[in-house]
Amino acid sequence: MTAAASALIPPLGDPAAFVLDETVKGMPPGVAPFPIGAIGEKGWNLLAEDLPLPLAVLKRSALDHNLDWMARFVGDAGAVLAPHGKTTMAPGLFREQVEHGAWAITVGTIHQAIVARRNGVRRVLLANQLIGRQAVRGALDMLRQDPGFELLALVDSVASVELLAKAAAADPIGRPLPLLLEMGYAGGRTGCRNAETALAVARAVKAAEPYLELRGVEGFEGLVAGKTIEECADQVHAFLRRMVAMAAATEAGGLFADGPIILSAGGSAFYDIVVDRFRRAGLHREVLLVSRSGCYVSHDSLMYRDFFAAVRGRAPLVDRLGPGLRPAMEVWAYVQSRPEPGKVILTMGQRDVGVTGGLPQAQSWYRPGADGAPGELGPEHAVTGLNDQHCHMTVPVGSPLQVGDLVGFGVSHPCVTFDKWQVLPVVDDAYQVVGAYRTFF
Structure with missing residues (x-):
């Protein structure tokens, strides 16, 4: 590019320099402005309640696996990828x-x-x-x-x-x-x-x-x-x-x-x-x-999970590539009310998660201050509807969920959850924040 053209079309600059503060959805109240590239230095952990919920996160291990898997798939198939x-x-x-x-x-x-x-x-x-x-x-x-x-x-x-x-x-x-x-x-x-x-x-x-x-x-x-x-x-x-x-x-x-x-x-x-x-x-x-x-990079927990099962059945090449695509995106919310024995309300709604491929699926839960990893939630914990900022979920009468617990959800059709977030933190398998992506919707 010529110098004149460069002046006309300036680059966006270092993506890591984008400044985050408390006005950015998902950032903690009172946090001083800092560049997005420094988020991994904060020592934040989702399970330690260092970030407000609801919050959409991407798991680093699943992203890395999916990027590598698809590169090998198209390479072995004699194709190129334009995701x-x-x-x-x-x-x-x-x-x-x-x-x-x-x-x-x-x-x-x-x-x-x-x-x-x-x-x-x-x-x-x-x-x-x-x-x-x-x-x-x-x-x-x-x-x-x-x-x-x-x-x-x-x-x-x-x-x-x-x-x-x-x-x-x-x-x-x-x-x-x-x-x-x-x-x-x-x-x-x-x-x-x-x-x-x-x-x-x-x-x-x-x-x-x-x-x-x-x-x-x-x-x-x-x-x-x-x-x-x-x-x-x-x-x-x-x-x-x-x-x-x-x-x-x-x-x-x-x-x-x-x-x-x-x-x-x-x-x-x-x-x-x-x-x-x-x-x-x-x-x-x-x-x-x-x-x-395109959705391979984050995959999902419902629609594309089912499609991938069909791909595995059709294409022997997939089995030669080892473990398949993994869901990388999760949305976490608090249990904010348990107004009936078989129902809880959570702090997540249509402004936080997409529903065009199906309602989010409760997968795991965690009680603040507990030791160990999050526990699993079975299909009897079922989302029945979303308002702007509320999630309705039916639960068994004996469900362990209490007000203040954290619940992690898998999503379907991740496109329509990405566009709800200006910044998506990236976490390791212990939910330690190691990075973040900025979106441009």
């Missing part, structure tokens, strides 16, 4: 994912792309249509000002191609804007619904050279509908076959730009099916298989 950064919006985790070999970071908006780039990510996959004057201008500006930065976006209509081509021709960046042809399915989100539309879009991109170029075919299989995981998997197979057929037709028409043909899909449920099908694409040119699983 969904929008899952965490935590540049500290982006950095660790890149250090573990991630080819790119995937985002969903221009804001997320800017955050990734300003935090040192050199290749971003915008898995969405690049639409609107400000978003298009922002993308073109980043590419113009930073020749070493790559940004790929999606197209699924001739109208979208024409808008991008007009903008790029009016304000040239000195290189083509790389695009991926997005395939979709009935009832899904964006993406071409049939081959005729897709070929028309690909031809429109070809006609817009040298301002645009087509680098590959993309799709998102994560929202296919089925009554069972097996039914969903069958539909994923069918969708991927359509993607591969479209890539073959586009290649036969000479519509791709030079270089490897990118085939990209992969949410956090069917990434094994994706890499297996793309590996057998049968194209004539070199193919770059890009998986985009």
Whole structure:
């Protein structure tokens, strides 16, 4: 980047320098301002009540395991990883994912792309249509000002191609804007619904050279509908076959730009099916298989846990990689009331934990001042609902829980819990705070 460009787009600075104080959710009252990078020096421990609850934390051992596991999975599968950064919006985790070999970071908006780039990510996959004057201008500006930065976006209509081509021709960046042809399915989100539309879009991109170029075919299989995981998997197979057929037709028409043909899909449920099908694409040119699983880094205690069990059943490769993904995220709360023999109320609500993948699951409990590790809670301790700041949980009449006890919950679909927290402390297995991540939602 030139000096002038650097002045126009300053870096965000050292992420460890972000200042925390008592106004940041999860920090103790009265704490003097300090840089986030120094949080591990505080000597804080969650079980010692050094931090107020509710509190979402990430376990260091599980994060390290998951980062290593997925790097080995995609490497053995002959693919590369472009994990969904929008899952965490935590540049500290982006950095660790890149250090573990991630080819790119995937985002969903221009804001997320800017955050990734300003935090040192050199290749971003915008898995969405690049639409609107400000978003298009922002993308073109980043590419113009930073020749070493790559940004790929999606197209699924001739109208979208024409808008991008007009903008790029009016304000040239000195290189083509790389695009991926997005395939979709009935009832899904964006993406071409049939081959005729897709070929028309690909031809429109070809006609817009040298301002645009087509680098590959993309799709998102994560929202296919089925009554069972097996039914969903069958539909994923069918969708991927359509993607591969479209890539073959586009290649036969000479519509791709030079270089490897990118085939990209992969949410956090069917990434094994994706890499297996793309590996057998049968194209004539070199193919770059890009998986985009994002939730693997934190995993979860419900939805993706069940999906991973299905992955293990489908893919023998998984067993060769040893113990599978582990849930890294927990949300802790106090028992604040036991108004009925079979019910407790806890200090956690929808402002603290997401519910789109299912209600949080009580897993462990701890009485302040006790010796030893937290005890386990069985399924008879069941969350039945959440208000803004309260959690309703049914318990057995003989439950040991008392007012003032700490309860740790596993979450489902971690994306919608990450976005509740500006800062997430990282803890070791004894719940000693060893670090923290800042998020940019």
